[in-house]
Ligand SMILES: CC(=O)N[C@H]1[C@@H](OP(=O)(O)O)O[C@H](CO)[C@@H](O)[C@@H]1O
């Protein structure tokens with residue numbers, strides 16, 4: 001939402017955060033002021049639970065109720081909530097808070113703090129952070145074994161796990177990576193902190209690092225620009241077959257890319273990242289005596305080729321969930337090692353507590369096997385266990401490519417994406433679009449699903465689905481098919497059917 005309209009909303013979220021902390025017996029909860037990949041005039045707010053996961057879904061409705069209460073209604077709405085949830089107001093509240101680099105951030109952060117202060121909540125204000133850093137810190141406040149609850153603690157955990165893997169393989173040569181930071185907060189976190197900690201292992205180049213120029217944020221750059229437009233961001237002049245990466249504005253999303261020998265742009269998106277991680281972990285586990293299973297979680301936006309590759313070539317168990325990280329994260333917890341990614345680059349790898357225990361207690365006379373198990377263990381520290389993290393994900397990609405000795409092209413060649421397109425339509429009422437089967441099929445408007453299927457089944461490997469966006473006032477249309485020309489035809493016909501059905 002436009003930041004200029006959010007003052008009251010974030011104030012009520014501040015109140016809710018303090019209440020959630022009290023409800024959870026004083027455990028620290030997190031609040032992040034960010035609008036991710038969206039334009040500079042926007043802002044938003046995210047709530048984080050004590051484990052570092054996103055806010056439990058059952059509480060989302062309370063956030064909506066408070067934000068929709070008028071100024072005069074607010075005290076009563078809050079009192080009702082306290083009563084409904086039997087919250088003991090004498091328990092102290094603790095909230096960890098931070099913001100991204102938007103110029104509306106300081107004022108909205110202050111309004112949020114004012115909300116927290118209504119219930120005298122204790123506030124740990126970390127100023128400028130990436131979203132995943134805030135998730136990490138929130139977890140650390142509640143679970144000291146997870147890490148030191150400081151920003152330096154985050155960097156040291158990430159750098160130490162990277163170096164540990166690097167040393168296990170006896171590497172001596174530096175890998176180079178160029179990052180498009182979307183002119184957001186991820187850039188300075190690399191250049192001012194991480195780059196010096198990993199100076200012997202990685203040669204970082206950061207472009208689009210004007211985070212102090214608010215109007216530059218996400219403009220012609222960043223993960224969303226690259227993924228949506230399937231093209232290079234501004235200020236990247238690529239050398240052939242060299243790895244590049246783009247973060248989004250709050251650095252919880254990453255996509256990679258390269259140009260091949262004939263100058264074509266090739267995207268290595270969330271699906272490619274998930275399958276790279278899955279292949280490595282599967283091959284590594286197969287060389288040990290450990291009984292640990294891997295699963296991959298995707299959404300309907302995953303390219304059909306990636307799903308085929310993971311299920312048929314790697315023979316891995318797969319789950320498909322509704323769009324949104326909270327759904328994927330939840331499903332990934334069902335596996336010993338759950339790899340989840342949205343095609344747009346949000347994702348991470350979750351290890352179950354039992355898996356961490358197995359890896360930690362593992363003992364073998366075999367040096368090679370020990371190395372592999374330690375690699376998996378250090379990867380769990382490198383890859384953020386609380387939420388998708390562009391920094392942790394990218395470092396995992398870089399070290400795995402070094403271990404597997406894979407060029408970007410070799411990584412890409414594991415499977416070929418089906419041509420695809422994502423578009424959106426403005427309709428008068430998007431709530432008319434309801435879905436089933438992990439959002440892959442429309443239930444209403446009545447009859448529309450049949451029409452969509454009649455369109456795409458005419459084309460080889462055609463697939464299309466339509467759903468209402470959860471974050472924008474629009475309906476999204478996804479299409480893929482064997483031939484790019486067919487994608488365009490399906491898109492046109494499906495859009496026509498959607499517009500007719502929503503009249
Ligand atoms: C197709 C697509 O990219 N959808 C995005 C977008 O959700 P929508 O519900 O489609 O608006 O924003 C979400 C939050 O950033 C992100 O998790 C999701 O992947």
Ligand SMILES: [Mg+2]
Nearest residue numbers: 036248250252
């Ligand atoms: Mg983001």
